[in-house]
Amino acid sequence: MFAPIGIFDSGYGGLTVMKEILQKLPQYDYIYLGDNARAPYGNRSFDTVYHYTLQCVQWFFDQGCPLVILACNTASAKALRTIQQNDLPKIAPDNRVLGVIRPTSEIIGSYTDTKKIGILATRGTVQSESYRLEIDKFFPDIEVHQEACPMWVPLVENNEHQQPGADYFIEKHLQNILQHQKDIDLLLLACTHYPLLMNKIKQFIPDNIKVLSQGLIVAESLADYLQRHPEMEQRCSKSGTRAFFTTDDPNDFNHQASIFFGEPLQSNHVAL
Template sequence: MREIQNSPIGIFDSGVGGLTVLRELYRQLPQESILYFADTARLPYGNRPSGEILQFVREILTWMAQQNVKMVIMACNTSSALALEAVRQEFDFPILGVILPGAKAAVKQGQRIGVISTPATAKSNAYRQAIQEIDPNAQVWQIPCPEFVPLIEQNRIWEPYTKQMAQLYLQPLLARNIDTLVYGCTHYRHLETVIKGIVPPTVNLIDPARYVVQAAEKELKLMALGQTRPALPTRFAVSGCPQTFSQLSQQWLGYHPTVESVSLPTMVTAAVTWEEVEMLE
């Protein structure tokens, strides 16, 4: 058991969005060692079909299992919406998604809830379903924001065009007089300064990263998996260019991380899985 306790927590995302979860782990669980993986060779995830996302998630989790993680946080709403339930039974470690923690936090704050997300997450209706299962009286409006992730990954956050797109995406929600706004993509927390300049201060902003880490802490305690030795330095790995990720992430980490390039295992059963998932859409 002690060996498992001192294994790392795995986090994955398509890119730098998951750094919002990583920062919450640093804040809430500083004693834990962490393995961060960014699938930068295949971002963005938000416009891809569900079967493809499921394949990617299986490949990432298979690699993480090889790295002996004790838990994985899907720091990606698209993966959480489209693949979480399918893979939870396939691996022998806890896998947490960001949608349910975010939904629980949203209903505690308001009744008129807006969700900004990738097109795939919006299409899945995962947030609406999760929120209305908790509170059937809550009203939910979801807006797909396909340009946000590319703009963030290209480090264009402060360009006028980014503010214009934010205004375009948020206007329909503001017209509904929302009282709560959920960042339905972990990347979007990086746009908070821009978003705060558009939405009224009375609107509650919900960052699911905070709440999924709270859930992770409860899970670690429940399973007696809390680390017993000092944390090791965070290990960063990407499927794309390590230098690009390191340079981009420095502004949120405060340092240039050492990043390794990883080739993921290919899932030979992926074609069958795609057909099965597409039938469900």
């Protein structure tokens, strides 16, 4: 029976997470869905993000996915808990939906010596306070400083992130957070688009500050989850297939997605 693992993002950024998951766990079948027609999610209300995300989760379940990864920080921040607590028991009590915030929060303490970290994210993720709350559960001694970077996703999605014009917006937000707290020794890229800005970010920060992206963390967390939950692991089919879907134009998606995924891919349109 075809029972792929679903990977969801509001657009393309989740492909940076999927790429790491495929390297770590290539044997499983995967379906990726980008809700590009309604992206970006970062500036939308909690209620809107919740309804969009739930609609997409239901679509994954309809495709036979027993497990869905929200490879989107905004969806994880604004929708995951409600879906897990309120919706799953009603619509699919045996299925599971996981996010990217908790796995990151569980291990982030091992990357900082000063116990002062910076979170770079969309406005929606920052306003949700999800990272601050989750990190405090595991590392109450860590001081969390957040900076919303609303221009970073549009820069990446318009393929302007490597151009000189991007420097102003990248340097501006890095200066904002580092001026606020000079002892920060770790910056977390809390948006799956931001790894594509890694080289630019490193140009504007001191060498002693580590920059952490989430793909590998989420991949290792998923491997650990499947090992700890054999009943779910056995439900996931293993033919090594990958399928890609978008709610927008597949041709546009294919072109842009290769920037994030690192290789060409073919997608199909989904109407939600």
